[in-house]
Amino acid sequence: MHIAAAADLEPLLPPLLTAFQQQTGIRAEASYQSSATLATQIIDGAPFDLFLAADLSFPQRVIAVGRAEESQPVPYARGTLVLWTRNDSGIATLSLDALRNSTVKSIAIANPLHAPYGRAAQAALEHSGLYDQLRAKLVVAENIAQTAQYVDSGNAQIGFISLTSALTPRLRADGRFIRVPAEDYPPILQGAIVVRGRAGSAAAHRFLDFLAQPASRHTLAAEGLEPVH
Amino acid sequence: MDLQALWLTLRLAAATTAVLLALGIPLAYWLASARTRLRPLVEALTTLPILLPPTVLGFYLLVLLGPRTAFGRVAAHLLGHPLAFSFSGLVVGSVLYSLPFAVQPLAAGFRSVDTALLEQARLLGAGRWRTLTAVLLPLSTHSLVAAAALCFTHTIGEFGVVLMIGGDIPGATRTLSIAIYDQVQDFSWAAANRTSLLLICVAVLALFLLYAHRAQEDTGA
Numbered sequence: 361m362h363i364a365a366a367a368d369l370e371p372l373l374p375p376l377l378t379a380f381q382q383q384t385g386i387r388a389e390a391s392y393q394s395s396a397t398l399a400t401q402i403i404d405g406a407p408f409d410l411f412l413a414a415d416l417s418f419p420q421r422v423i424a425v426g427r428a429e430e431s432q433p434v435p436y437a438r439g440t441l442v443l444w445t446r447n448d449s450g451i452a453t454l455s456l457d458a459l460r461n462s463t464v465k466s467i468a469i470a471n472p473l474h475a476p477y478g479r480a481a482q483a484a485l486e487h488s489g490l491y492d493q494l495r496a497k498l499v500v501a502e503n504i505a506q507t508a509q510y511v512d513s514g515n516a517q518i519g520f521i522s523l524t525s526a527l528t529p530r531l532r533a534d535g536r537f538i539r540v541p542a543e544d545y546p547p548i549l550q551g552a553i554v555v556r557g558r559a560g561s562a563a564a565h566r567f568l569d570f571l572a573q574p575a576s577r578h579t580l581a582a583e584g585l586e587p588v589h
Numbered sequence: 590m591d592l593q594a595l596w597l598t599l600r601l602a603a604a605t606t607a608v609l610l611a612l613g614i615p616l617a618y619w620l621a622s623a624r625t626r627l628r629p630l631v632e633a634l635t636t637l638p639i640l641l642p643p644t645v646l647g648f649y650l651l652v653l654l655g656p657r658t659a660f661g662r663v664a665a666h667l668l669g670h671p672l673a674f675s676f677s678g679l680v681v682g683s684v685l686y687s688l689p690f691a692v693q694p695l696a697a698g699f700r701s702v703d704t705a706l707l708e709q710a711r712l713l714g715a716g717r718w719r720t721l722t723a724v725l726l727p728l729s730t731h732s733l734v735a736a737a738a739l740c741f742t743h744t745i746g747e748f749g750v751v752l753m754i755g756g757d758i759p760g761a762t763r764t765l766s767i768a769i770y771d772q773v774q775d776f777s778w779a780a781a782n783r784t785s786l787l788l789i790c791v792a793v794l795a796l797f798l799l800y801a802h803r804a805q806e807d808t809g810a
């Protein structure tokens with residue numbers, strides 16, 4: 361089974377795939393990209409059985425062209441946006457307001473046009489009335505994994521990344537983060553669809569059931585994705 | 590919107606070509622005339638970008654240009670801003686990426702010049718610099734034009750390195766290829782189509798001028 365997985369799942373999906381294989385004997389492989397890239401690829405007939413997106417709009421697009429088995433995306437998790445900086449970045453206070461300081465020169469965000477976490481980051485900045493004045497400081501990464509790479513490499517001083525990235529051992533060791541207040545941005549509901557007409561669709565349904573099991577939900581929550589229900 | 594990206598792409602290609610000719614001519618001259626065992630190594634290193642995936646270059650540049658290395662800190666200090674996510678950073682990336690496209694045709698051109706002419710120039714008292722400017726370069730205009738055109742067009746078509754180190758900033762690092770990528774990602778296929786056509790027109794025009802120049806020289810010769 362081939363899974364098209366949103367970039368924020370990269371840190372946590374591999375162990376789940378191993379657990380799934382142990383439980384069911386089904387081997388699953390995942391490709392990680394921005395949700396928009398994956399949606400385009402699936403619409404163009406890429407050989408994926410399951411699409412785990414980082415929001416609901418991209419699965420909707422696949423549904424709209426008739427390539428999905430579901431008529432609505434199946435929400436499987438909720439993402440959390442965090443503000444992350446390296447310990448040696450010279451930024452003392454971690455808060456949205458502190459982004460206005462002249463010491464903050466570059467802020468990494470994922471592309472709001474096509475990355476759900478980027479959209480959430482833009483919404484949070486707009487909600488705080490900061491977006492227009494911070495615009496010149498923004499550096500835009502292609503997806504949320506690249507955003508983490510921009511800040512962790514020190515090229516951008518601070519950035520809006522996913523909690524799933526911030527909780528990885530590497531980023532835990534390199535820096536610190538605060539959660540962006542949940543009321544500042546619309547929830548990052550992550551939806552899945554099973555791709556229509558593929559040999560692996562039964563396996564894909566089983567994987568969705570597996571994700572809903574308490575043990576999997578516990579793993580997701582520990583790695584930065586809240587359960588939906 | 591697209592025009593801004595086009596203008597940026599043309600500026601990047603022009604700057605990259607200028608830097609590459611300035612670096613490539615002496616380097617190619619050395620490669621064409623050097624007799625040391627070091628030469629194959631230098632040749633290998635200058636050809637490397639052809640076979641390295643742009644992601645490798647982009648990754649190293651991101652790490653190398655970053656504030657965590659001494660090089661990155663010196664560059665940031667000199668420029669007043671970090672190299673990544675800036676136009677100058679893209680020039681550095683593009684120069685590395687297109688280096689073989691400058692050096693290879695130039696070195697081949699220099700090597701094809703009759704060594705007897707170089708010998709005579711030396712006997713008449715010309716130094717290395719004079720030999721280069723008065724004999725080699727005038728006899729290698731083909732290669733010079735080819736190198737410039739290849740660097741220019743190769744930079745226009747560059748994508749991976751820019752995606753890795755650019756940061757998609759309008760007017761600074763959003764080149765045409767990145768603009769097209771964004772438009773495809775955003776499902777704006779009509780816009781992507783328009784931008785792509787623009788890119789194709791620029792590329793065809795550049796290549797046409799190159800081959801027209803060559804045809805003219807051939808008939809003139």
